[in-house]
Amino acid sequence: MEFIGHGGKKLVERVVTDKKEALNKIKGLKAVPVRRQLATEAISLAYGFFSPLEGFMKKNDVDSTCKNMALVDGTVWSIPIVFDISDQEIVDYGIKVGTSVLLTYEGNPLAIFEIEDIYAYDRDTWSQAVYGTTDSKHPGVKRTLDYKDKFLGGKITLINPPKFNPPFDQYWLTPKQHREKFGQKGWKRVVAHQTRNVPHSGHEWLMKHAWMATHAEMSMEETEEGHAITGVLVNAIIGEKRAGDYIDQAIILTQDALRKYGYFRDDVHMTSFTLWDMRYAGPKEAVHHAIIRTNLGLTHHMFGRDHAGVGTYYGSYDAHRIFNKIPKEKLNITPIFVVEWLYCPHCGEVTCIGLCNHKKEWQGFSGTVIRSIIMDGVKPPRLIFRPEIFDIVQECAEKYGFGSPFVTQEYLDKGTQAFRIDPL
Amino acid sequence: MAETYPINIWINEERYAKLQKAGLAELTQDAFAGLKKLPVPNTMNQVDRVVKLFPKAKFDSATTKTIELLPKDVKDDIFDMVVSMGKIDIMEEFLKKHGA
Numbered sequence: 001m002e003f004i005g006h007g008g009k010k011l012v013e014r015v016v017t018d019k020k021e022a023l024n025k026i027k028g029l030k031a032v033p034v035r036r037q038l039a040t041e042a043i044s045l046a047y048g049f050f051s052p053l054e055g056f057m058k059k060n061d062v063d064s065t066c067k068n069m070a071l072v073d074g075t076v077w078s079i080p081i082v083f084d085i086s087d088q089e090i091v092d093y094g095i096k097v098g099t100s101v102l103l104t105y106e107g108n109p110l111a112i113f114e115i116e117d118i119y120a121y122d123r124d125t126w127s128q129a130v131y132g133t134t135d136s137k138h139p140g141v142k143r144t145l146d147y148k149d150k151f152l153g154g155k156i157t158l159i160n161p162p163k164f165n166p167p168f169d170q171y172w173l174t175p176k177q178h179r180e181k182f183g184q185k186g187w188k189r190v191v192a193h194q195t196r197n198v199p200h201s202g203h204e205w206l207m208k209h210a211w212m213a214t215h216a217e218m219s220m221e222e223t224e225e226g227h228a229i230t231g232v233l234v235n236a237i238i239g240e241k242r243a244g245d246y247i248d249q250a251i252i253l254t255q256d257a258l259r260k261y262g263y264f265r266d267d268v269h270m271t272s273f274t275l276w277d278m279r280y281a282g283p284k285e286a287v288h289h290a291i292i293r294t295n296l297g298l299t300h301h302m303f304g305r306d307h308a309g310v311g312t313y314y315g316s317y318d319a320h321r322i323f324n325k326i327p328k329e330k331l332n333i334t335p336i337f338v339v340e341w342l343y344c345p346h347c348g349e350v351t352c353i354g355l356c357n358h359k360k361e362w363q364g365f366s367g368t369v370i371r372s373i374i375m376d377g378v379k380p381p382r383l384i385f386r387p388e389i390f391d392i393v394q395e396c397a398e399k400y401g402f403g404s405p406f407v408t409q410e411y412l413d414k415g416t417q418a419f420r421i422d423p424l
Numbered sequence: 425m426a427e428t429y430p431i432n433i434w435i436n437e438e439r440y441a442k443l444q445k446a447g448l449a450e451l452t453q454d455a456f457a458g459l460k461k462l463p464v465p466n467t468m469n470q471v472d473r474v475v476k477l478f479p480k481a482k483f484d485s486a487t488t489k490t491i492e493l494l495p496k497d498v499k500d501d502i503f504d505m506v507v508s509m510g511k512i513d514i515m516e517e518f519l520k521k522h523g524a
């Protein structure tokens with residue numbers, strides 16, 4: 001079955017699954033080893049997470065993305081997806097336009113890269129356009145400045161699909177597989193919940209809010225009969241980690257536990273992930289997330305306060321406002337805007353700042369407090385943090401985090417990666 | 425009384441019951457949605473000794489004036505000592521126990 005992805009274009013899938021064919025195709029190609037970020041982006045490109053892109057972007061598309069938030073052909077695009085390389089490497093690997101190389105990861109073949117463009121691009125223009133700043137303290141700007149001398153553009157074909165390590169193997173789906181899954185579930189509408197968090201009740205309510213807003217005017221009969229036609233997809237972002245983040249295993253297992261322990265019904269809630277290194281580009285990253293989730297086949301996307309922001313570079317609702325500037329026909333996913341949920345002692349429940357009027361009594365979900373509670377292993381009231389979620393976080397700390405549910409240097413050095421590339 | 429610098433111990437229902445038995449429940453403060461905290465006081469001299477004894481711990485001198493990031497088992501031990509000794513001023517005994 002053919003699926004339509006972002007920009008109304010055919011969903012990209014450039015993957016060779018036949019081993020013999022793959023071995024044939026890579027014969028005689030020069031091997032170019034890549035770091036984790038480029039490997040994950042090559043994988044995402046090949047499976048169509050970044051449809052309609054078929055490979056790393058060429059200069060004209062990067063330029064158009066920076067200047068017009070669109071590819072040359074007019075498709076909305078907000079963050080350049082590039083392959084950086086040093087001048088020395090270009091010489092060493094004999095890279096020329098019109099040739100192909102074999103990208104390898106951790107010594108094993110990964111993908112064929114057809115070189116169509118070799119170029120440089122001004123980093124300040126890029127940073128200002130994508131991040132709204134040239135401040136090198138911004139992690140996205142820093143990444144842009146750290147890229148090597150030149151960029152290569154051209155098509156990617158995956159010839160050795162990644163193997164996912166437990167527990168990630170249970171949650172990995174390609175864009176096509178996402179769509180097939182939604183089809184099996186009979187979901188007519190699906191709303192994305194973007195996350196890098198272990199959920200507390202505030203997050204849970206954001207998802208409930210998003211589900212209700214998404215379901216909106218549709219019939220409730222099927223839901224009452226036990227086969228909902230609107231679903232919530234928790235799509236976790238798995239990528240570069242920073243010390244102090246929750247470990248990936250804890251994020252994915254606790255999100256799924258909301259379904260497993262009945263806080264959401266089986267027919268309503270599902271968890272998967274996307275490989276992506278956060279750029280913290282605020283509004284521009286919100287658009288990028290919307291594009292990815294369009295390709296996964298979602299119809300709606302939830303955006304909360306400070307979506308994908310960092311520091312004080314963006315206003316709390318900048319990531320909402322940017323969608324007003326994009327013509328409806330250009331983005332085939334409906335944004336669902338949500339506000340903060342918190343605990344109100346007067347109401348005696350978790351409620352929404354848009355509804356409750358006991359402002360003076362409000363107790364917000366403070367990240368510092370939640371983190372401290374988790375570190376001390378003192379089980380909080382179930383109203384604010386589900387006991388099963390709490391137990392899983394502690395289990396994950398022991399099993400995957402070297403005793404800590406938060407990323408430590410030890411986890412960065414020795415923790416299990418989400419995926420590996422085996423010999424072909 | 426001189427200013428003190430607390431170590432905040434989280435108190436859930438289970439711990440609250442133990443404090444009630446020890447007659448110390450009213451020393452707790454409301455923190456978040458029914459979760460309480462027990463501020464175990466330190467003098468500045470005790471703060472210095474605690475931070476020296478547990479190098480990962482930090483004294484937040486700027487905002488909260490509390491000792492943060494103590495390992496879980498250390499905070500568990502402090503709570504247990506409060507309950508077993510039936511008083512909140514236990515840091516001198518705690519530090520002595522650890523030879524500090």
Ligand SMILES: [Zn+2]
Binds near residue numbers: 357
């Ligand atoms: Zn209220």
